[in-house]
Amino acid sequence: MKPNDIPPGSLSLLILNTLSRHGEMHGYEIADSILHTSGDVLQVEEGSLYPALQRLLVQGWVSAEWGTTAGNRRARYYRLTAAGRKQLAAELSHFHRIYGAITAVLQPA
Amino acid sequence: MKPNDIPPGSLSLLILNTLSRHGEMHGYEIADSILHTSGDVLQVEEGSLYPALQRLLVQGWVSAEWGTTAGNRRARYYRLTAAGRKQLAAELSHFHRIYGAITAVLQPA
DNA sequence: TTACTGCCATAGACAAACTATGTCAGTAAG
DNA sequence: CTTACTGACATAGTTTGTCTATGGCAGTAA
Numbered sequence: 001m002k003p004n005d006i007p008p009g010s011l012s013l014l015i016l017n018t019l020s021r022h023g024e025m026h027g028y029e030i031a032d033s034i035l036h037t038s039g040d041v042l043q044v045e046e047g048s049l050y051p052a053l054q055r056l057l058v059q060g061w062v063s064a065e066w067g068t069t070a071g072n073r074r075a076r077y078y079r080l081t082a083a084g085r086k087q088l089a090a091e092l093s094h095f096h097r098i099y100g101a102i103t104a105v106l107q108p109a
Numbered sequence: 110m111k112p113n114d115i116p117p118g119s120l121s122l123l124i125l126n127t128l129s130r131h132g133e134m135h136g137y138e139i140a141d142s143i144l145h146t147s148g149d150v151l152q153v154e155e156g157s158l159y160p161a162l163q164r165l166l167v168q169g170w171v172s173a174e175w176g177t178t179a180g181n182r183r184a185r186y187y188r189l190t191a192a193g194r195k196q197l198a199a200e201l202s203h204f205h206r207i208y209g210a211i212t213a214v215l216q217p218a
Numbered sequence: 219t220t221a222c223t224g225c226c227a228t229a230g231a232c233a234a235a236c237t238a239t240g241t242c243a244g245t246a247a248g
Numbered sequence: 249c250t251t252a253c254t255g256a257c258a259t260a261g262t263t264t265g266t267c268t269a270t271g272g273c274a275g276t277a278a
Contacts, residue, residue, distance in 0.1 A: 008264070012265095017214065028225055034214055041209075048265080048266050074225075076225085095211075100150075104146055105143055108129075116235095117233075155257080155258080164234090184256060
């Protein structure tokens with residue numbers, strides 16, 4: 001069972017969708033949620049996660065504020081912005097379009 | 110109808126699968142076949158196609174020989190090798206594993 | 219006091235697709 | 249017959265995004 005290999009371009013979609021389901025999360029929670037809901041297949045490395053969150057912040061798809069976890073650790077809590085919700089919808093439809101096209105090509109003879 | 114945006118990592122899979130269906134093709138035919146079987150969604154640029162074919166050659170997944178097209182042009186004909194068929198099977202199962210995991214994560218609340 | 223873990227963060231490596239450009243040989247147009 | 253177009257192959261350079269590796273800091277447990 002080796003995890004890994006998130007296709008470039010899909011990480012922001014996974015993060016946005018995860019945030020839209022849970023409302024407010026910090027980094028570790030996001031990675032953990034993706035790992036578990038994917039059946040331990042998609043392991044987001046920290047070196048991928050935080051740069052991705054930075055990009056989402058810069059583009060305004062998410063906002064962040066510092067807080068404290070249940071375990072009394074400092075953590076940065078992210079949530080979707082209104083623009084982020086629109087972006088999520090756009091990326092979802094784009095994903096389905098592309099993925100549908102790929103599976104069409106992959107039909108065996 | 111804007112085409113484009115082949116997810117990194119999936120191009121070799123598309124090429125291998127296309128060759129496995131048609132037996133022997135040159136570059137233009139491969140790109141054309143992918144474009145049409147994807148419903149004009151996946152447009153493989155030449156600057157992506159030929160480097161990808163080079164990689165497949167180097168790795169031994171495909172073989173190539175020069176020939177002449179129906180329109181009397183010189184062209185390089187590619188076909189799958191035995192190793193290429195094994196590779197295709199491996200990439201197919203990997204693809205389904207990863208995209209299955211992604212769609213699992215993308216289920217709405 | 220030491221070590222471990224949760225949590226954030228960055229720098230550098232690397233892979234792969236894109237843009238732009240170039241070549242060459244047939245064929246069609248004028 | 250010369251020009252332009254198209255089919256087909258090819259490469260250099262840019263960009264994007266994930267990974268590896270590393271590091272720091274603050275609680276908590278040994």
